[in-house]
Amino acid sequence: MSTKHLRDDDRHGQHCHDRWMKSRNRRTEDPAYQDDWYETQCGTCRYFVPLMGVFIDDWGACTNPDSEFDRRVMFEHDGCDAFEQGTWD
Numbered sequence: 001m002s003t004k005h006l007r008d009d010d011r012h013g014q015h016c017h018d019r020w021m022k023s024r025n026r027r028t029e030d031p032a033y034q035d036d037w038y039e040t041q042c043g044t045c046r047y048f049v050p051l052m053g054v055f056i057d058d059w060g061a062c063t064n065p066d067s068e069f070d071r072r073v074m075f076e077h078d079g080c081d082a083f084e085q086g087t088w089d
Contacts, residue, residue, distance in 0.1 A: 013054030020059065024078045025069065043076030046086035050076075 026037055042048045047064035050056055051073070058076050062069040067082035 009054055016055070017058065020073060021075065024075055026077075026079050028077055037079055040083040040085075041077050041079045042074045042083075044086055045079075046084045047082075048074065048076070048086065 026033060028038075042060065042062065045062075045064070047062060047067070048060045049063055050060040059073055060076065062072050062074045062080075064070055064082050064084070067080050069080055
């Protein structure tokens with residue numbers, strides 16, 4: 001893979017990250033963010049499926065049929081009321 005292609009992937013990943021961050025459900029920087037939500041973030045939900053490539057560290061698909069966010073890409077630190085704890089190695 002060429003260096004130019006890597007830079008283009010990183011740039012595309014950053015643009016997606018910036019766009020997607022605008023549609024978060026719960027924002028940790030919001031003064032109304034509840035302390036118990038730290039324990040129920042998407043990244044530890046059993047229905048969170050991490051994306052690959054430049055997105056692997058921060059983004060995943062919600063696959064919870066009971067969540068309003070089913071079929072959507074979610075930020076790992078976001079969350080919803082349909083959270084179920086996952087068991088990850």
